[in-house]
Amino acid sequence: xxxxxxxxxxxxxxxxxxxxxxxxxxxxxxxxxxxxxxxxxxxxxxxxxxxxxxxxxxxxxxxxxxxxxxxxxxxxxxxxxxxxxxxxxxxxxxxxxxxxxxxxxxxxxxxxxxxxxxxxxxxxxxxxxxxxxxxxxxxxxxxxxx
Numbered sequence: 141x142x143x144x145x146x147x148x149x150x151x152x153x154x155x156x157x158x159x160x161x162x163x164x165x166x167x168x169x170x171x172x173x174x175x176x177x178x179x180x181x182x183x184x185x186x187x188x189x190x191x192x193x194x195x196x197x198x199x200x201x202x203x204x205x206x207x208x209x210x211x212x213x214x215x216x217x218x219x220x221x222x223x224x225x226x227x228x229x230x231x232x233x234x235x236x237x238x239x240x241x242x243x244x245x246x247x248x249x250x251x252x253x254x255x256x257x258x259x260x261x262x263x264x265x266x267x268x269x270x271x272x273x274x275x276x277x278x279x280x281x282x283x284x285x286x
Contacts, residue, residue: 141174152190166190172208172247176276180283196239203239211246211275241271251279 141149153166173195177184187196187203195206275284 141170146170146174149190156190169195169208172245172276172278173206175278175281176206176208176245176274176283179276179281180274194242202241205239205242206245207242207270208245208247211248242269243272243274244270245274245276245283247276247278249278251277 149170150167153163156163156166158166170189173186173189177186181199183199184204185198187198189195193207195208197204197206273286275286276282277284
């Protein structure tokens with residue numbers, strides 16, 4: 141996404157009738173989305189990146205809902221921890237305008253140790269309801285499919 145497109149999206153968000161916190165989260169989501177698309181698959185088409193609590197995208201003929209959330213990985217006790225502030229908006233996203241697949245992108249701002257990823261156990265987590273779960277290493281612009 142170039143600077144003109146980002147600025148136009150940010151202006152649109154600024155005029156939306158949502159809370160200031162939601163506006164801030166949507167602007168951050170634009171940056172996360174840009175990194176995710178570049179690192180995972182530049183061929184993904186964005187249908188709507190602003191209007192809903194999740195991004196509506198398309199990969200080929202398949203509509204995808206992409207939810208972004210912050211995550212902290214603790215190297216001393218390998219487990220995922222999703223920020224509480226995002227959990228409610230994720231649940232709300234699940235009930236509105238469901239696409240064919242639902243993806244979750246957990247954004248980690250610090251560099252991610254690949255050995256730590258191997259130790260994560262998502263099988264018993266509530267995240268198993270997503271068709272695909274990814275970890276976006278924002279620092280290194282890398283995507284790990286979990």
